[in-house]
Amino acid sequence: MQNGAAGVLIEAEGDENQLYQFIAELQENPPPLASIQSFSLAEIPLQNSGLFTIQESKSGIAPLPPDSDVCPECLGELLDPADRRYLYPFINCTNCGPRYSIITATPYDRPNTTMAQFPLCPECEQEYRDPKNRRFHAQPVACPVCGPHLSLLGADGRAIACDPMAEAVRQLKSGAIVAVKGVGGYHLAVDPCNAAAVAMLRERKKRDEKPFALMVETIEKARGLVQLNRSEELLLQSREKPIILLRRTENSPVCPDVAPANDYLGVMLPSAPLHYLLLKDTFQALVMTSANISDEPIIYRDEDAAHGLAGIADFILLHNRDIHTPCDDSVIRVFRTHPLLMRRSRGYVPRSVAIPDVSGSVLALGAELKSTVCLAQGGQAFLSRHIGDLKSAATLDAFAKTIDALQQITGIKAGIIAHDLHPDYHSTLFAAKFPDAAKIAVQHHHAHMASCMAENCLEGELIGVIFDGAGLGSDGTIWGGEFLTGGYGGFERAGHLLPMTLPGGDAAAREPYRVAISMLYRIFGSELFATEMDLFAGLTAVERSLFIKMLEKGINSPVTSSAGRLFDGVAALLGLRSKMSYEGQAAIELEGIAEKGRAGKPYPCKLLTEDTGTVLDWRPAIEALLLDVRLGVSRSDIAATFHHSLAVAATHLCSAIRRQSGLDRVVLSGGVFQNRILAEEMVTLLEKNDFRVYTHRLVPPNDGGLALGQAVIAGRSFKCV
Ligand code: ZN
Ligand code: ZN
Ligand code: FE
Numbered sequence: 001m002q003n004g005a006a007g008v009l010i011e012a013e014g015d016e017n018q019l020y021q022f023i024a025e026l027q028e029n030p031p032p033l034a035s036i037q038s039f040s041l042a043e044i045p046l047q048n049s050g051l052f053t054i055q056e057s058k059s060g061i062a063p064l065p066p067d068s069d070v071c072p073e074c075l076g077e078l079l080d081p082a083d084r085r086y087l088y089p090f091i092n093c094t095n096c097g098p099r100y101s102i103i104t105a106t107p108y109d110r111p112n113t114t115m116a117q118f119p120l121c122p123e124c125e126q127e128y129r130d131p132k133n134r135r136f137h138a139q140p141v142a143c144p145v146c147g148p149h150l151s152l153l154g155a156d157g158r159a160i161a162c163d164p165m166a167e168a169v170r171q172l173k174s175g176a177i178v179a180v181k182g183v184g185g186y187h188l189a190v191d192p193c194n195a196a197a198v199a200m201l202r203e204r205k206k207r208d209e210k211p212f213a214l215m216v217e218t219i220e221k222a223r224g225l226v227q228l229n230r231s232e233e234l235l236l237q238s239r240e241k242p243i244i245l246l247r248r249t250e251n252s253p254v255c256p257d258v259a260p261a262n263d264y265l266g267v268m269l270p271s272a273p274l275h276y277l278l279l280k281d282t283f284q285a286l287v288m289t290s291a292n293i294s295d296e297p298i299i300y301r302d303e304d305a306a307h308g309l310a311g312i313a314d315f316i317l318l319h320n321r322d323i324h325t326p327c328d329d330s331v332i333r334v335f336r337t338h339p340l341l342m343r344r345s346r347g348y349v350p351r352s353v354a355i356p357d358v359s360g361s362v363l364a365l366g367a368e369l370k371s372t373v374c375l376a377q378g379g380q381a382f383l384s385r386h387i388g389d390l391k392s393a394a395t396l397d398a399f400a401k402t403i404d405a406l407q408q409i410t411g412i413k414a415g416i417i418a419h420d421l422h423p424d425y426h427s428t429l430f431a432a433k434f435p436d437a438a439k440i441a442v443q444h445h446h447a448h449m450a451s452c453m454a455e456n457c458l459e460g461e462l463i464g465v466i467f468d469g470a471g472l473g474s475d476g477t478i479w480g481g482e483f484l485t486g487g488y489g490g491f492e493r494a495g496h497l498l499p500m501t502l503p504g505g506d507a508a509a510r511e512p513y514r515v516a517i518s519m520l521y522r523i524f525g526s527e528l529f530a531t532e533m534d535l536f537a538g539l540t541a542v543e544r545s546l547f548i549k550m551l552e553k554g555i556n557s558p559v560t561s562s563a564g565r566l567f568d569g570v571a572a573l574l575g576l577r578s579k580m581s582y583e584g585q586a587a588i589e590l591e592g593i594a595e596k597g598r599a600g601k602p603y604p605c606k607l608l609t610e611d612t613g614t615v616l617d618w619r620p621a622i623e624a625l626l627l628d629v630r631l632g633v634s635r636s637d638i639a640a641t642f643h644h645s646l647a648v649a650a651t652h653l654c655s656a657i658r659r660q661s662g663l664d665r666v667v668l669s670g671g672v673f674q675n676r677i678l679a680e681e682m683v684t685l686l687e688k689n690d691f692r693v694y695t696h697r698l699v700p701p702n703d704g705g706l707a708l709g710q711a712v713i714a715g716r717s718f719k720c721v
Helices: 016-028 072-078 122-129 164-173 195-205 219-223 230-237 273-279 302-308 393-410 426-433 444-455 506-510 512-527 541-553 563-573 585-594 619-631 635-661 676-688 703-717
Strands: 002-004 007-009 150-154 178-181 186-190 213-215 243-247 264-268 286-290 315-319 331-335 338-343 353-364 374-383 416-420 438-442 462-472 478-487 490-497 606-610 613-617 665-669 692-694
Touching (some): 150 164, 164 178, 164 273, 178 273, 178 302, 230 243, 230 331, 273 286, 302 315, 331 676, 338 703, 374 393, 374 703, 393 426, 416 426, 416 703, 444 490, 462 563, 478 563, 506 512, 563 635, 606 635, 613 635
Parallel strands (some): 178 315, 213 264, 416 438
Antiparallel strands (some): 178 186, 213 286, 243 264, 353 374, 478 490
């Protein structure tokens, strides 16, 4: 047996029956962490060896394993007073434990992990060498005698003489903020039922309203906080242990400040034995939010934790097993029993995604927000961990490191660089660091379309309905409500949402009331302030005339067809939110109230034929919506009707495109499709109209999945590299 570039190579001998049984067993009952992507058999001359050996790993693109949670056997031992690893926070075996985050080089063997500094004690050594043992060749194997240990630091960074776990639990119980070193980085923990502690964390972390994730010990305890259906339960318990967004129960004991103005809580089960010990018997749940400074990457080095978290954490619970590669928690919601990834990171990375074959080796650099990069070769794509928004020097540094590490662990050296069409994105500028590589600029929404095509292994031409926040269009305006036709080789803009301007540019992306004003201008022109609305309440006469001037002359008002902004604008028109403290907040709240409403007769939209394609004119819909507001229809019902109306109109536009092109397959992509109501309505309506509809399941529909599409487009445009 040998690990190698192509996976695991097993040479087995025996009589035919035994061999067939072995093959069947291997396919039907693979080891818990195995993922069988393909399986091939070949006959070789009989060796008559009679021995079982594991040969040294070969380097190459051996698929590296993601980090895994604790397996049931290890959990049993962790809580068994008779076991020698009783309460040992670093217990693991062949079927579980850290992987990707501790691997320093390939092939994956103990000397190439951060466990190299812990020589095995005789007992662990014996388990490691015994083919019948569950810890046979478990690279991170450890015990209290030979493995890593916990310690607790005070706010001054000095170690406290105590039982670190017991003291951390005691401090959490009394309302302290404790930084906890987990698998992929540090979390900040507080008791979510202690309002003062949560408020203190918000204040210290300067995180006004963005929801905090929770960790619960068991699925039973999760049921006390959130509603769970069968698929959600399965995903919550999956080996990847992602954060799942779940609707909170009416009498959830968690204080509202954990997720203000949000009916959902992000919940995960423990991803490490350490977490079980932290939660055991004491807490219904713990807030476990990534430890970082505002929008910077997750903290994972002990030195950075010591000074970066000073002033935020009262205590730091850490250990001496280094994290080599940081990895944020993955975030998912369930859509039609399948995962809808909002962030694909710990537990999933660096697993490859099977894609249609590409030529050459491509590195795709993604966009600007929710950045990830992607390496693709042949029929495999490796999408990186979540890096974050490329705004700060620290994130850019993480971006560069992620690229190096991904090339190193996959052994793929990029000959082709794909980047966004936007010349000013940091990711685009980064392409200059590869002077020898061929470079291809990929239009943002074309990349979204290709990303959904690639993960569904689709070929040929189809329709892409791409709804997102913003991306540079081929005509120099900002796109984001696009109906494209084409495939990997190219696209046409067959249709789009009616464009509007964004008065104040970037400010409009953070302040939905500006978008609402622009939408009203699109309908009523300069008369927009004639009818008084709550929306205008805070605006002085000077500000109003300034707005009119900006809108009339287009000063600092870029043009956009963005669907994301349309949702923001509607949220502002309904008085939900005029300014946002995090990206997507207004749209999330709009979807939140729509869930409680009932959609009425759809608001009318018009389809206009213009040079730029068929335009979905939302103005009649907004006028009808405003009438409902004036009639006192509930905001929930209006929000539900708005979602429904957009889906109806988008389906009409797809039908119009089909009449012209004959295309009947539709991919849905872009960050707006994290909105489950819209996605559900679109899939239902399109299918009812005999379209074949494809959505994302393996990578996020948002910009976190964009690099995958860029990679395939670039790989396909070089036929003979
Ligand atoms: Zn285990
Ligand atoms: Zn040991
Ligand atoms: Fe996008």
